[in-house]
Amino acid sequence: MLEARAVSVAFGAQQILRDVSFEVGEHEFVCLVGPSGCGKTTLLRVLAGLTPVSSGRALFKGDEVRGPQTALAVVFQDYGRALLPWRTVAGNVALALEARGIPSAEFADRINPLLEKLRLAQHAGKFPSQLSGGMQQRLQIARCLAQEPQVLLMDEPFGSLDAITRQELQDEVARLAKDERRTVVFVTHDLEEAIYLGDRVIALAANPGRIAEIVTIDLPRPRTQLATREDPRFLEYRHRLYRHLGH
């Protein structure tokens, strides 16, 4: 589905990524994890078509990624800046439908189920400034889902949220991904989050950013916050990948 082939990115004299290659299969949930400065956000932006490569190629379904496209939706960490403050919750989701050219008569039928799924239905008429951080991030996810993308690219989406909200949203995203059989690339600095959510975890090393290890996560689904995190295999994966985080 998505492929990075010998991707290197340099900004001026600084080498951010060097020779990164990996593949993401259809319906797969892949997590990119690594310490700060390892270029994981840059890598995601390369896949999204927002940042150009210095050498190598990024491919989506075999075609080279030349720029942003609607088939690849991006959920940003700074949700406050990625939402339209002047539109309501429903309005923000509608934006994706408008972009797709869907007639406005169909909006309600498409928006309401999405809001229900992300537990925002009773806030449909509110503005982003009236929502909590967690709700705003759910709104961003709802808008991305309204795009009906083929791949969901998520850039440390829960990094700005408190621990409880983070866990709630982890489970919500995991559920959505499995229910709708979505392909997800999830960037995080939280190793446990990566192992908890991913089918595969790609650990990146820093300076310059490059792949340190790729691990397939063989834990049963659906995963739960308590049981899965106590599973001995979970701890094994954690031990194995811990050293790549710059410790």
Added chain:
Amino acid sequence: MKRLAWFSTSVLFLAALLVAWKLAADAKLVNPLWFPGPDKSFSKLFEWVTTGSLWAPLGQTVWRMFAGWLLACAAGITLGAAIASSTLARRLLQPSAEFLRPLPASAILPPAILVLGFSDAMIVFVVAFGCVWPILLGAIHGFGSLDQRLTEVSRLLNLSAWDRAWKFQLPNALPHIFAGMRVSIAIALIVTVASEMLSSQPGVGYLMLVAARAFRSADIFAGIIVLGMLGFLTNYATQKLEDWLLRWRPA
């Protein structure tokens, strides 16, 4: 309850000042020819309203003020959008706009009279000229300040240039534009009245100047009250419009 108490206090305070005014006028501290009491002023105003002689000049003043202001809004917003979209245009035009902003709008009156003569069109033009700079500068600032993240979102959604301008740039610019509009409406009132006084065009301003020459002080004070109310209402209306249009802003 507390708010009501404070409101009553401020009403009493204002009433006390009015009483002081009346006492000062009665005591003839200043020549009554120049300084009528509040009773004379308000009754003159009442007379204007009941005989209908207020409405024609007031209508003139109001229509000129709004015509000029609306013209300035249209020009300021469209020009501002155009200028903001091009760095070259910004560098060429913004310095001139900044230079013209501190220029007294009324200073345009003598040249305008020379070129356009004494007419409604001249007044509307001068009002528009005075009003356009705050709006233009607000629009340039507003249109150029779209968060980079939102620009990326618009690219990811593959939005057309029109969609991006209408759904992203314009709402984002609106707070800055409104700030300019609020400043301009105050300028519009001042410039309209000044123009009427200078060019002897029928309107509240001219009415008051004529009264001054005829030593009709009650008329002058009535006129001051009218203009004060006009100023208050336009400011209030603009503020309420802004509060409603921009109700999405964080508290």
Added chain:
Amino acid sequence: MGAVLPLSVLFLWEILSRLGVLSEDGFSRPTRFFVAGARALADGTLLQQTAQTFAAAAQALLIAALAGIALGAILGLFRPLERAAQLTIDALRPIPSVALIPLALLLFGFSREMSAAVAAFACFWPILLVTIASVRAIDVRMLEVGRLLGFPFAKIIWKVAIPAALPGILVGIRVAAGIAIVVTVTTEIVTNPRGLGFAMTMAAQSLQADLVWATLLWVGVIGWLVNWGLERLERRWLRYR
């Protein structure tokens, strides 16, 4: 780069005027009005009129500052008084300064005081409001320290309150200075036969288009210079912030 536009406008103006496209009575042409301006500068009239305008504006600013700071300090320190006065302020502030021109004419006739009175009214409000806000923003702790050190009330005001509120007040005065000049010129244009505003009106009445434009240009430059000068002054004085 910012000079490109004005220079091209002047250039175009000159050409269009010579071609007869722009009527000479109304528009004159740049070469002519620079000459007229130079002449007015040389024989001192322009400078005299500038001095008249500045004198009235300065008088207005002084009156407005004294009244505004005094009243603002009192209202800022005594919250109940400020709340009582709120309605009165809201009722008087929206009155456009030009509305007072006829009254000032009646009271002061044609004189410097007439312009100064109208401009003082306009300048009073920004100074008052900014003083109230600045005084209210004074950290209560600073005042307490003053009291703990045993200072009498007046000394607290002088040594603690005023320096703390000063930066905000100076900003208000800078804004008011600009307003003083604008309103003074406006009164001169409308009726008062003195100063730069009158220079323009008189030139327009005697159909001297070149002098009108020259004076306008001069007013623009003066206005910009005053604004620039005040901003620099403010930045130097408030460097410690």
